[in-house]
Amino acid sequence: xxxxxxxxxxxxxxxxxxxxxxxxxxxxxxxxxxxxxxxxxxxxxxxxxxxxxxxxxxxxxxxxxxxxxxxxxxxxxxxxxxxxxxxxxxxxxxxxxxxxxxxxxxxxxxxxxxxxxxxxxxxxxxxxxxxxxxxxxxxxxxxxxxxxxxxxxxxxxxxxxxxxxxxxxxxxxxxxxxxxxxxxxxxxxxxxxxxxxxxxxxxxxxxxxxxxxxxxxxxxxxxxxxxxxxxxxxxxxxxxxxxxxxxxxxxxxxxxxxxxxxxxxxxxxxxxxxxxxxxxxxxxxxxxxxxxxxxxxxxxxxxxxxxxxxxxxxxxxxxxxxxxxxxxxxxxxxxxxxxxxxxxxxxxxxxxxxxxxxxxxxxxxxxxxxxxxxxxxxxxxxxxxxxxxxxxxxxxxxxxxxxxxxxxxxxxxxxxxxxxxxxxxxxxxxxxxxxxxxxxxxxxxxxxxxxxxxxxxxxxxxxxxxxxxxxxxxxxxxxxxxxxxxxxxxxxxxxxxxxxxxxxxxxxxxxxxxxxxxxxxxxxxxxxxxxxxxxxxxxxxxxxxxxxxxxxxxxxxxxxxxxxxxxxxxxxxxxxxxxxxxxxxxxxxxxxxxxxxxxxxxxxxxxxxxxxxxxxxxxxxxxxxxxxxxxxxxxxxxxxxxxxxxxxxxxxxxxxxxxxxxxxxxxxxxxxxxx
Amino acid sequence: xxxxxxxxxxxxxxxxxxxxxxxxxxxxxxxxxxxxxxxxxxxxxxxxxxxxxxxxxxxxxxxxxxx
Numbered sequence: 087x088x089x090x091x092x093x094x095x096x097x098x099x100x101x102x103x104x105x106x107x108x109x110x111x112x113x114x115x116x117x118x119x120x121x122x123x124x125x126x127x128x129x130x131x132x133x134x135x136x137x138x139x140x141x142x143x144x145x146x147x148x149x150x151x152x153x154x155x156x157x158x159x160x161x162x163x164x165x166x167x168x169x170x171x172x173x174x175x176x177x178x179x180x181x182x183x184x185x186x187x188x189x190x191x192x193x194x195x196x197x198x199x200x201x202x203x204x205x206x207x208x209x210x211x212x213x214x215x216x217x218x219x220x221x222x223x224x225x226x227x228x229x230x231x232x233x234x235x236x237x238x239x240x241x242x243x244x245x246x247x248x249x250x251x252x253x254x255x256x257x258x259x260x261x262x263x264x265x266x267x268x269x270x271x272x273x274x275x276x277x278x279x280x281x282x283x284x285x286x287x288x289x290x291x292x293x294x295x296x297x298x299x300x301x302x303x304x305x306x307x308x309x310x311x312x313x314x315x316x317x318x319x320x321x322x323x324x325x326x327x328x329x330x331x332x333x334x335x336x337x338x339x340x341x342x343x344x345x346x347x348x349x350x351x352x353x354x355x356x357x358x359x360x361x362x363x364x365x366x367x368x369x370x371x372x373x374x375x376x377x378x379x380x381x382x383x384x385x386x387x388x389x390x391x392x393x394x395x396x397x398x399x400x401x402x403x404x405x406x407x408x409x410x411x412x413x414x415x416x417x418x419x420x421x422x423x424x425x426x427x428x429x430x431x432x433x434x435x436x437x438x439x440x441x442x443x444x445x446x447x448x449x450x451x452x453x454x455x456x457x458x459x460x461x462x463x464x465x466x467x468x469x470x471x472x473x474x475x476x477x478x479x480x481x482x483x484x485x486x487x488x489x490x491x492x493x494x495x496x497x498x499x500x501x502x503x504x505x506x507x508x509x510x511x512x513x514x515x516x517x518x519x520x521x522x523x524x525x526x527x528x529x530x531x532x533x534x535x536x537x538x539x540x541x542x543x544x545x546x547x548x549x550x551x552x553x554x555x556x557x558x559x560x561x562x563x564x565x566x567x568x569x570x571x572x573x574x575x576x577x578x579x580x581x582x583x584x585x586x587x588x589x590x591x592x593x594x595x596x597x598x599x600x601x602x603x604x605x606x607x608x609x610x611x612x613x614x615x616x617x618x619x620x621x622x623x624x625x626x627x628x629x630x631x632x633x634x635x636x637x638x639x640x641x642x643x644x645x646x647x648x649x650x651x652x653x654x655x656x657x658x659x660x661x662x663x664x665x666x667x668x669x670x671x672x673x674x675x676x677x678x679x680x681x682x683x684x685x686x687x688x689x690x691x692x693x694x695x696x697x698x699x700x701x702x703x704x705x706x707x708x709x710x711x712x713x714x715x716x717x718x719x720x721x722x723x724x725x726x727x728x729x730x731x732x733x734x735x736x737x738x739x740x741x742x743x744x745x746x747x748x749x750x751x752x753x754x755x756x757x758x759x760x761x
Numbered sequence: 762x763x764x765x766x767x768x769x770x771x772x773x774x775x776x777x778x779x780x781x782x783x784x785x786x787x788x789x790x791x792x793x794x795x796x797x798x799x800x801x802x803x804x805x806x807x808x809x810x811x812x813x814x815x816x817x818x819x820x821x822x823x824x825x826x827x828x
Contacts, residue, residue: 165781165784165785166780166781166784168780170777170780170781194810195809195810195811197786197809197810197811198784198785198786198809198811201783201784201785201786202784226810228810311776311780314780315779315780315783318780318783318784319783319788322783322784322786322788347812348796348797351796351797351799351805351814352797353797353799353800356799503814504814506814507799507803507805507814508799510799510801510803510814510816511799511800511801511802511803511817512801514801514816519816520803520814520816609778609815609816609818609819610803610814610815610816610819611778611781611813611814611815611816611819612813612814613785613811613812613813614805614812614813614814
């Protein structure tokens with residue numbers, strides 16, 4: 087057999103693709119299947135400074151770092167180099183552009199992972215192989231002859247236990263030693279025939295495997311699908327032969343799945359397990375972070391300290407009306423004092439000191455009203471600067487950190503794919519597959535965050551459906567808090583009606599979209615990795631990356647949103663909109679006219695909208711009608727902006743206007759039926 | 762395929778999904794066992810130390826002979 091394989095000398099064939107690179111630096115690319123420990127190796131090599139960015143033209147994140155004098159790239163987890171989805175397309179281009187490929191494989195899943203290894207070798211790349219998770223292989227009684235593997239593949243190999251930092255020191259030598267491996271002779275000859283037209287062996291390989299994107303770049307026709315299958319089958323057979331010589335099952339037939347892993351996809355035990363996990367999640371994010379932590383950061387740090395100091399600094403220089411509300415233990419206003427400073431507090435320092443002492447240790451709320459509309463726009467009640475700052479840093483940041491922390495634990499434990507399996511059938515009714523459970527759960531945290539996460543879904547159709555449901559029917563945590571409080575006063579019946587209406591509407595919209603949108607739901611085909619205890623350092627690192635990425639992506643939109651509403655307020659357009667909505671609110675929704683304010687304020691922050699309903703003295707049924715409307719009503723401006731970016735302006739506007747109309751229609755119908 | 766049974770793959774569906782099956786090692790002739798079957802047909806397969814979940818409709822497109 088080894089006569090049929092040749093060892094090949096390196097030859098130059100580089101093409102620069104979309105991502106900006108330093109042409110003088112050697113590029114190392116980390117490649118591997120999902121869940122093989124790639125990120126641990128990347129973190130080990132990269133140190134502190136990592137540049138995470140979107141790959142141009144896609145929404146796939148690519149991490150780039152420096153290792154010694156090399157440029158180091160991380161790629162999304164893939165099962166092979168081709169163009170089946172966005173992750174693969176991104177990984178493909180980075181691989182084509184790389185000089186040295188570090189391929190990481192899971193020692194237990196060599197049969198699956200070595201297919202990618204062999205493909206990289208067939209592409210004529212310089213490859214070094216990291217066989218990770220040797221401890222797990224040992225536990226499962228699988229013996230792997232790494233020297234033999236090195237011989238069979240013709241590339242250097244190191245064995246590691248990345249999570250325990252074992253063997254990682256060997257990676258440097260691997261980079262130096264990385265070379266082209268053994269390729270099949272017939273294939274190699276065929277590839278060389280194409281070199282003159284395509285330019286590199288790697289790309290010739292992909293053209294031969296029917297990769298239309300690469301073929302188009304070179305103006306050649308991609309080979310037929312049947313040719314790809316031939317090559318794949320041949321490669322699969324070669325891999326299996328290598329495995330026969332390298333891997334020995336010391337003990338066969340040993341059951342591998344952990345008990346918990348099996349229970350979590352069991353139709354009877356799976357749902358109780360899910361309920362326990364959701365309850366823990368609710369307790370951690372919904373109670374601990376959203377209430378205890380956020381109360382402290384938002385009110386104590388954000389509003390009473392940061393905003394207060396910014397606003398009083400502005401008040402030093404500008405004509406200002408300062409209103410002080412003294413609050414009792416229930417948050418009710420017991421006493422109010424108004425103080426005018428025509429030339430700013432700077433010129434009347436003694437009186438300003440008296441105003442600050444006015445509460446005399448009682449709880450108080452300071453409101454600054456500026457004469458200058460520009461100051462109102464940036465520093466007023468809904469000031470683009472002050473409100474955005476508090477909202478982003480002291481409300482959203484702790485929430486997003488909490489959510490991503492919980493999600494990273496679930497992700498690293500291996501539970502999420504099992505959850506996707508468990509709920510796959512149910513989500514199919516609304517045109518989604520099991521994977522969509524992740525953005526849908528995230529939506530209860532922050533719809534903006536969840537809308538970005540819809541990227542992990544397989545098709546445009548699924549992204550559209552998931553985004554619509556998120557924007558329409560999933561209340562975010564900020565809103566949920568207020569909704570829960572209002573429903574608590576409205577009683578059990580109101581709560582049941584509210585939940586039933588929202589839930590059945592969600593199912594209805596999903597199934598209508600499922601039937602009317604062209605195409606079919608992509609089938610679920612998901613790898614269930616071993617359940618394992620998450621590594622804290624990895625979880626923390628992941629949480630920080632994701633949070634940073636989200637804040638970077640979403641922050642400008644929160645600012646734009648606040649600015650938009652600020653302009654509406656300063657120009658008087660806000661009042662005009664509320665007046666225009668009044669007949670609809672009073673006659674159709676049968677709510678007091680002030681409810682219109684709540685709806686419009688819901689645009690800035692969804693919880694503002696719901697909070698505006700507190701003092702309207704609604705009866706239980708009015709509460710239901712108002713809450714249904716406000717839940718379905720337009721999402722906050724930031725999530726709207728992110729949606730426009732993710733789904734494109736046209737589709738985004740359709741979803742937005744559609745949700746407006748639907749919210750008012752359904753809210754009105756509920757109102758007419760109940761009242 | 763019922764829960765707890767083993768089988769040999771006789772035929773795989775065509776297209777991209779077939780290429781993916783070949784990549785992960787699900788080829789004609791491979792021996793698989795059914796770890797779990799959920800109402801609605803979603804199925805968990807075990808083969809060569811891997812566990813993979815498939816939607817019901819995808820699972821039904823694979824022909825398997827019992828062994």
